[in-house]
Amino acid sequence: MMEFLTQCRGIVGDAYVLDAPADMAPFLTDWRGRFTGKALAVLRPGSVEQVAALVRACAEHRVALVPQGGNTGLVLGSVPDASGAQVVLSLVRLNSIRQVDPVNRTMTVDAGCILQQIQEAAAAEGCLFPLSLAAEGSCTIGGNLSTNAGGTAVLRYGNTRELCLGLEVVTPQGEIWSGLRGLRKDNTGYDLRDLFIGAEGTLGIITGAVLKLYPQPKASITALAALPSPADALQLLVLMQDHCGSSLTGFELMSRYCLALVAEQFPQLPKPFAEPHPQYVLLELSSSESEQHAVGLLEHAIGAALERGVINDAVVATSVAQSAGLWQLREHIPLAQAKAGKNIKHDISLPVSRIADFIAVTGPRLETAFPGCQLVCFGHLGDGNLHYNVAPPVGISNEDFLDNQDKVNRVVHDSVVSFGGSISAEHGIGALKRGELAHYKSAVELNMMRAIKAALDPLGIMNPGKIL
Amino acid sequence: MMEFLTQCRGIVGDAYVLDAPADMAPFLTDWRGRFTGKALAVLRPGSVEQVAALVRACAEHRVALVPQGGNTGLVLGSVPDASGAQVVLSLVRLNSIRQVDPVNRTMTVDAGCILQQIQEAAAAEGCLFPLSLAAEGSCTIGGNLSTNAGGTAVLRYGNTRELCLGLEVVTPQGEIWSGLRGLRKDNTGYDLRDLFIGAEGTLGIITGAVLKLYPQPKASITALAALPSPADALQLLVLMQDHCGSSLTGFELMSRYCLALVAEQFPQLPKPFAEPHPQYVLLELSSSESEQHAVGLLEHAIGAALERGVINDAVVATSVAQSAGLWQLREHIPLAQAKAGKNIKHDISLPVSRIADFIAVTGPRLETAFPGCQLVCFGHLGDGNLHYNVAPPVGISNEDFLDNQDKVNRVVHDSVVSFGGSISAEHGIGALKRGELAHYKSAVELNMMRAIKAALDPLGIMNPGKIL
Numbered sequence: 009m010m011e012f013l014t015q016c017r018g019i020v021g022d023a024y025v026l027d028a029p030a031d032m033a034p035f036l037t038d039w040r041g042r043f044t045g046k047a048l049a050v051l052r053p054g055s056v057e058q059v060a061a062l063v064r065a066c067a068e069h070r071v072a073l074v075p076q077g078g079n080t081g082l083v084l085g086s087v088p089d090a091s092g093a094q095v096v097l098s099l100v101r102l103n104s105i106r107q108v109d110p111v112n113r114t115m116t117v118d119a120g121c122i123l124q125q126i127q128e129a130a131a132a133e134g135c136l137f138p139l140s141l142a143a144e145g146s147c148t149i150g151g152n153l154s155t156n157a158g159g160t161a162v163l164r165y166g167n168t169r170e171l172c173l174g175l176e177v178v179t180p181q182g183e184i185w186s187g188l189r190g191l192r193k194d195n196t197g198y199d200l201r202d203l204f205i206g207a208e209g210t211l212g213i214i215t216g217a218v219l220k221l222y223p224q225p226k227a228s229i230t231a232l233a234a235l236p237s238p239a240d241a242l243q244l245l246v247l248m249q250d251h252c253g254s255s256l257t258g259f260e261l262m263s264r265y266c267l268a269l270v271a272e273q274f275p276q277l278p279k280p281f282a283e284p285h286p287q288y289v290l291l292e293l294s295s296s297e298s299e300q301h302a303v304g305l306l307e308h309a310i311g312a313a314l315e316r317g318v319i320n321d322a323v324v325a326t327s328v329a330q331s332a333g334l335w336q337l338r339e340h341i342p343l344a345q346a347k348a349g350k351n352i353k354h355d356i357s358l359p360v361s362r363i364a365d366f367i368a369v370t371g372p373r374l375e376t377a378f379p380g381c382q383l384v385c386f387g388h389l390g391d392g393n394l395h396y397n398v399a400p401p402v403g404i405s406n407e408d409f410l411d412n413q414d415k416v417n418r419v420v421h422d423s424v425v426s427f428g429g430s431i432s433a434e435h436g437i438g439a440l441k442r443g444e445l446a447h448y449k450s451a452v453e454l455n456m457m458r459a460i461k462a463a464l465d466p467l468g469i470m471n472p473g474k475i476l
Numbered sequence: 477m478m479e480f481l482t483q484c485r486g487i488v489g490d491a492y493v494l495d496a497p498a499d500m501a502p503f504l505t506d507w508r509g510r511f512t513g514k515a516l517a518v519l520r521p522g523s524v525e526q527v528a529a530l531v532r533a534c535a536e537h538r539v540a541l542v543p544q545g546g547n548t549g550l551v552l553g554s555v556p557d558a559s560g561a562q563v564v565l566s567l568v569r570l571n572s573i574r575q576v577d578p579v580n581r582t583m584t585v586d587a588g589c590i591l592q593q594i595q596e597a598a599a600a601e602g603c604l605f606p607l608s609l610a611a612e613g614s615c616t617i618g619g620n621l622s623t624n625a626g627g628t629a630v631l632r633y634g635n636t637r638e639l640c641l642g643l644e645v646v647t648p649q650g651e652i653w654s655g656l657r658g659l660r661k662d663n664t665g666y667d668l669r670d671l672f673i674g675a676e677g678t679l680g681i682i683t684g685a686v687l688k689l690y691p692q693p694k695a696s697i698t699a700l701a702a703l704p705s706p707a708d709a710l711q712l713l714v715l716m717q718d719h720c721g722s723s724l725t726g727f728e729l730m731s732r733y734c735l736a737l738v739a740e741q742f743p744q745l746p747k748p749f750a751e752p753h754p755q756y757v758l759l760e761l762s763s764s765e766s767e768q769h770a771v772g773l774l775e776h777a778i779g780a781a782l783e784r785g786v787i788n789d790a791v792v793a794t795s796v797a798q799s800a801g802l803w804q805l806r807e808h809i810p811l812a813q814a815k816a817g818k819n820i821k822h823d824i825s826l827p828v829s830r831i832a833d834f835i836a837v838t839g840p841r842l843e844t845a846f847p848g849c850q851l852v853c854f855g856h857l858g859d860g861n862l863h864y865n866v867a868p869p870v871g872i873s874n875e876d877f878l879d880n881q882d883k884v885n886r887v888v889h890d891s892v893v894s895f896g897g898s899i900s901a902e903h904g905i906g907a908l909k910r911g912e913l914a915h916y917k918s919a920v921e922l923n924m925m926r927a928i929k930a931a932l933d934p935l936g937i938m939n940p941g942k943i944l
């Protein structure tokens with residue numbers, strides 16, 4: 009392995025091959041601090057050509073590599089295993105915005121660009137790059153692409169997959185595939201782009217991308233609706249989409265328990281309603297025309313919802329500060345959970361039409377298995393995506409309850425699958441959910457995935473132990 | 477082969493194994509009548525299980541098969557070769573709408589459903605299935621998916637790829653992959669769905685799909701703008717998108733020559749302007765609110781365009797009949813071309829921002845090589861997709877001019893590629909453009925495609941001779 013490291017130093021320079029434990033440490037522990045791996049070295053290339061040369065060295069010496077962006081993943085996809093035989097290949101030095109084309113509404117970027125940097129570069133040209141998620145100040149676009157990240161704008165703009173037109177990829181053979189096309193239509197053979205998107209670095213290393221931009225909306229307006237039940241939230245969704253079409257840019261469900269938890273942990277945040285309600289929906293409308301247009305549209309739709317008895321009450325934000333306050337309620341749910349102690353998390357999706365039934369059925373199943381357990385259920389209802397977290401009953405410690413993780417997962421995921429849902433909506437599989445994937449996917453699908461993996465990465469050096 | 481056919485008859489019944497020449501004829505000639513292949517038989521399964529059993533029989537006997545839907549493809553992708561050793565596997569008997577879910581805004585369909593049948597079933601539930609193209613009365617959704625069809629609604633709703641959430645596929649081993657998920661978010665492993673979409677039946681047979689539906693717009697309004705140049709058309713596109721956002725649902729460029737050709741061949745159609753202009757753009761706006769809203773939005777945007785001198789003139793349709801009349805101008809361009817005689821067609825795409833430069837550069841190159849040749853240039857400008865057709869100079873017969881096909885292709889495609897464009901925007905590769913694909917794609921990309929093909933279809937029985 010000395011020869012391998014010498015070769016790597018020759019490629020990127022001594023300063024960019026880290027092998028001292030203190031230097032490597034920040035690259036070895038996952039974002040939530042649940043696992044710390046070991047690595048032979050951390051490699052920090054400064055160009056696509058260096059990435060390719062490093063991969064060729066890895067292939068030659070049969071060294072497995074773990075591509076890493078901002079290391080903000082939630083499923084242990086970007087940290088090495090415990091063997092100490094893998095290298096981390098960090099992409100963060102590839103951080104140039106290569107080009108912004110406001111007429112084509114595209115942007116060409118390095119994989120290591122921070123998401124927020126991309127949002128800002130788009131805004132500077134009067135455009136919107138819609139991908140938005142909690143880690144946007146730290147995560148890289150390469151990681152977003154490799155995990156097909158979701159976030160809060162999927163309802164209108166889609167997942168990261170839908171925001172990408174072209175890719176540049178270093179293959180497991182250390183070749184560079186230049187697929188940086190800025191085209192809305194291109195039917196010339198197999199869709200390799202979408203194969204690499206969401207592959208979590210197991211088929212190749214994304215080094216650059218062409219992203220789709222949108223016109224900046226002229227105005228956005230936020231409201232919070234109070235509702236009797238998840239079924240009413242579904243009715244509200246249909247009503248809002250029928251009234252507002254693609255102007256509806258946010259639709260987030262939060263249960264009474266979620267907002268109670270936020271109020272308890274963050275008493276300084278706004279309390280929009282005097283009395284509690286069973287469910288809440290945070291609504292966001294964006295208009296390409298004017299604030300007046302957005303307000304009129306929202307008030308008209310909310311009026312119709314009140315009239316039909318779909319909602320109990322609603323508050324509409326009348327200032328940017330009020331709007332931010334309403335979003336803070338939503339964003340503070342995970343933070344309030346963290347302050348209250350660890351719980352068992354699920355990132356699931358369902359056909360939107362099945363969500364109310366799923367919630368109605370799954371809660372009692374958990375209650376039967378774990379009497380008194382607390383459900384923290386919130387999420388991107390418009391996308392069918394719930395963050396369905398289970399906290400311990402009063403009187404049981406969080407640590408003790410975590411011992412039930414596998415059993416709780418089985419109850420929740422069995423229910424998800426019975427409703428035609430997914431056990432990973434937006435976080436991916438990584439090493440964390442690999443067992444769950446093997447448990448739930450059909451043999452036909454797993455065999456096709458394995459055949460593709462073997463065909464593109466016959467040496468098995470690309471992020472082994474993730475997904476498959 | 478007798479044994480193979482006996483086996484097929486056992487699977488689908490005698491009536492659905494056609495081997496008499498007269499019975500097979502409709503399945504052997506392509507839509508434009510350019511090529512007639514031969515087949516061992518035409519197989520017409522009536523269920524997914526029968527498709528799977530037929531594929532297993534093909535695999536056992538090493539018989540190559542050509543999946544076929546409505547056989548409306550334009551690149552010889554759905555007809556057999558001249559060997560007589562292949563079978564056509566027609567999907568048209570699989571034609572049930574399996575389910576419509578208006579809350580999830582999805583529809584589950586058999587691959588053999590006709591596109592128009594799907595549009596109508598969506599409309600019956602108050603929803604829109606936006607895919608729309610000239611062959612919609614004959615083409616099947618399985619063919620649309622296998623070629624990732626484009627059409628006139630891509631600007632707002634995307635290609636067929638973007639309209640599909642899940643697939644059911646019979647693999648080259650004759651297994652059934654049930655990937656019929658109606659989920660907006662699902663990050664559980666490799667994106668097999670998008671690998672089969674656009675693969676033109678070379679990796680497996682799509683037998684069913686979950687499609688995305690949208691709310692029906694409340695109103696649509698059409699206008700025709702007259703402009704000095706393609707560069708002005710690009711400025712108009714940016715201006716319209718900034719003003720109207722996703723309400724802009726159509727943006728079609730037509731040159732002066734195109735409309736002159738239509739006027740000559742179809743004198744009964746409307747003539748919106750007294751004097752000719754260098755370029756025209758057909759605009760369509762849709763509103764989720766009201767006709768009044770659509771009209772206001774369009775008039776405001778057109779006013780701004782006139783004020784800035786981006787357009788010379790515009791007519792706004794004030795009735796459904798007028799709107800249909802304007803669309804007829806666009807739709808009659810290919811028909812007028814056909815009446816005028818055969819020409820050399822290109823289905824190309826470019827970064828939207830490069831279109832004016834492409835047009836400016838490529839015309840003179842063709843003029844140099846083929847003095848007096850006539851350009852019929854029109855298309856979905858908002859998607860960067862041009863139908864760039866070359867007709868013979870006056871005095872040269874269409875047949876004689878067609879002998880120059882390869883040379884004309886080379887001039888046009890070289891120019892397309894130099895601007896970062898695609899040689900097949902929405903029609904695919906099939907057998908027709910296989911040579912062009914091999915000429916222009918990088919070795920890295922071709923090798924990855926071949927590796928995937930070999931991994932999923934090691935016997936090479938799925939539509940051989942297409943794409944690769």
